[in-house]
Amino acid sequence: MPSLPTILVIDDEVRSLESLRRILEPDFEVLTATRTAAAERLLDDHEVKVILCDQRMPDREGVDFLKEVKERWPETVRMIISGYTDAHDIIDGINDAGIFQYITKPWHPDNLLLTLKAACQLYDLQKQNDLLAVELRMLPDAASQLVEKRQERLREAYTFDDGIVRAKGSPMDEVCDQLAEVARYDIPVLLFGASGTGKELAARSLHYGSPRWDKPFVVENCGALPDELLESELFGHRKGAFTGAVADHVGLFERADGGTIFLDEIGEVSPAFQVKLLRVLQEGEIRPLGDTRTRKVNVRVVAATNKDLEEEVRAKRFRADLFYRLAGMIVRLPDLxxxxxxxxxxxxxxxxxxxxxxxxxxxxxxxxxxxxxxxxxxxxxxxxxxxxxxxxxxxxxxxxxxxxxxxxxxxxxxxxSRVPLPAGDDGVPAALPPGADSGPLKDRVAAMEAQIIREALVRHRWNKTRVAKELGLSRVGLRAKLDRYGLENVHPIKLARGT
CATH class of the missing domain: 1.10.8.60 (Helicase, Ruva Protein; domain 3)
Structure with missing residues (x-):
């Protein structure tokens, strides 16, 4: 008979472990641990298909532990079980730890079994995919065609027309036109835009719209690392170059050879590192830390910042020669x-x-x-x-x-506070109530309160329960204010028309 799939359950509550073991043992080989350190030892010694980890552990949170599992045992399917339903925990787990499922307590045994069986099937499919990948290495033509199809799908995902989502007549149309215009020319591009405006997406579109599209695209956030680590990440290092350098490390410039490197938050690099980066851009060569030899690299640089670099240059905080090396073309991304x-x-x-x-x-x-x-x-x-x-x-x-x-x-x-006032019969927004912009403070506050309630009634189509909930009032309190401001008997349709 085939062996049962192995599942690791991690929970500091012994009763929870015993309960889960009783339910799962008929279908799975169940390993248990009350601490993440013990769980790591079990992972070293067993082929674990699925981890079911409690979020609130005494030594570390479940999501943090599963981030490490993702790095060391990426094929193991990771799941969180918790009595807490903090949305940020769930989102962090999905984004950072690659969580397959977030199960909330109390759980239903049948649903839990179905979820775990699906997770084991996913593990098996991943293993089969790995075996197929090995087989494809024996078939160069088939492998080459598969890679080309995947590359083409990836390229299509970042086209200027469909990859950057926008409506007709969007301010992003001009941005996409600029990106499409410069993409085919092998010059550096500097992207300006506030945090979250999509600078990395624009950089990817530039890469996949360029002749380098079938070569590597790599990303580095220059504001996240001190100089020595940033130099190591970008240019690489040799074993023993500094404390902790236990092996050779290939830098991102070398990995991106023939392709594109995206340097995000370029405005955050120190003046000392600006000099090193300028030399690389001028000479087209890098020297890993601890090495005496330089290496030629052919890389297109796309940089991005949320700072006004021209002002930084005038203030002597950013080198003018580096700025002009990066700014072959400047593209500005609008705020949302x-x-x-x-x-x-x-x-x-x-x-x-x-x-x-x-x-x-x-x-x-x-x-x-x-x-x-x-x-x-x-x-x-x-x-x-x-x-x-x-x-x-x-x-x-x-x-x-x-x-x-x-x-x-x-x-x-x-x-x-930003909802527009309801329009009157002539289509013009209704004026603020009398006293809203003049008179004693008490009268002006009352007038504004009446207007806020009036807008909430329109917005919620006269649903007083929703209005009370939005404004933090009881229904009795809302009714008193409606009566006070003469809104209790106003017809909803007339109110919506501003009459």
Whole structure:
């Protein structure tokens, strides 16, 4: 008989371990650990197909442990089981630790068994894929065709027309035109834009739209590392070059030879490192740390920053010669607040990706939720929007529409203050109520409060329960304010028309 698949269960509560073991043992070979250190030893000694790890462990959190598992045992399918449903924990787990499933307590035994069996099937499929990859090495033509097809699909994913999501007439049209124009010329490009505006996506589009598209594309965040580590990452090092250099390391410039390197946050590098980077760009050669020889590299450089580098040059904080080496062409990416027309298509695209990634289907975003998202300023740009959409999918119910009540409170609060006044019969927004911009402070505050309630009634189509919830009022309190401001008996249709 074939052996049972091996599963490792990690939980500091002995009763939970015993309960899980009783349920799982008929179908699986179950290993257990109450600490992550013991779990590591088991992983060293056994072929574990699936890890089921509690999120709240005494020595470290489950997501942090599974990040390490992803690095050391990447083929093992990783799952979290927890009584806590913090959306940020779930998103971090999916993004950083490659979590296959996030199971919440209390769990149903049948559902848990089905999920674990599916995870074991995924492990087996990955193994079969690895074996096929080995077989393909024996068939150079077939392997070559497979690689070419994958490269072509990857290239199509980053086209200027479809890869950069936007609506017709978007400010991004001009950006994409500039990228398409410069992509085919082998000159450096400098991307300006606030954090989260999509600079890396633009850099990938440049690469896959260039003659170098079938060569490597590598990325380095220059603001995340001190000089010595950044030099090692970009240029490489020899064994023994510094403490901790236990083996030779090939730098990103060498890995990207023939292709493109994307240097993000270039404005954060120190003046000392600017000199080293300038030499590499001028000479087209690198010298790994601890090596006496230089190596020629042929790399196209795309750099990005959220700083005004021209101002940094004038202030003597950034070398002018390095700036001009990087700025063969300058492309500026707009903030999301300046791309309001793009929001619906961005939400649709990000929602589709989030559902596929999390294995969860929802029925879209409600009109009220979209109104809240559209009214928000998005200081974190597309990256913040992506996180919010992921959060909505996590909190939403399977197959249900994502309503405004699921939107983050700070977004709802900000959007409430930005909702346009309802239009009157002539289509012109209604004026603020009398006293809103003049008179004693008490009267002005009361007038603004009346207007906020009036807008909330319009936004929620006279649903007083939703209005009370949004404004943090009880239904009795809301009714008193409606009566106070003469809104209790106003006809909803007339109110919506501003009459």
């Amino acid at each position: 607040k300046d791309r309001k027309g793009d929001l619906p298509v961005l939400v649709s695209s990000l929602l589709e990706n989030a559902c596929l990634r999390m294995g969860k289907g929802v029925a879209g975003v409600s009109e009220d939720a979209m109104a809240s998202l559209s009214a928000y300023a998005w200081p974190g740009n597309v990256r913040e929007l992506q996180n919010e959409i992921q959060r909505l999918v996590v909190k939403g119910e399977e197959g249900a529409e994502l309503g405004a009540d699921l939107v983050s409170p700070h977004i709802r609060a900000a959007s409430a």
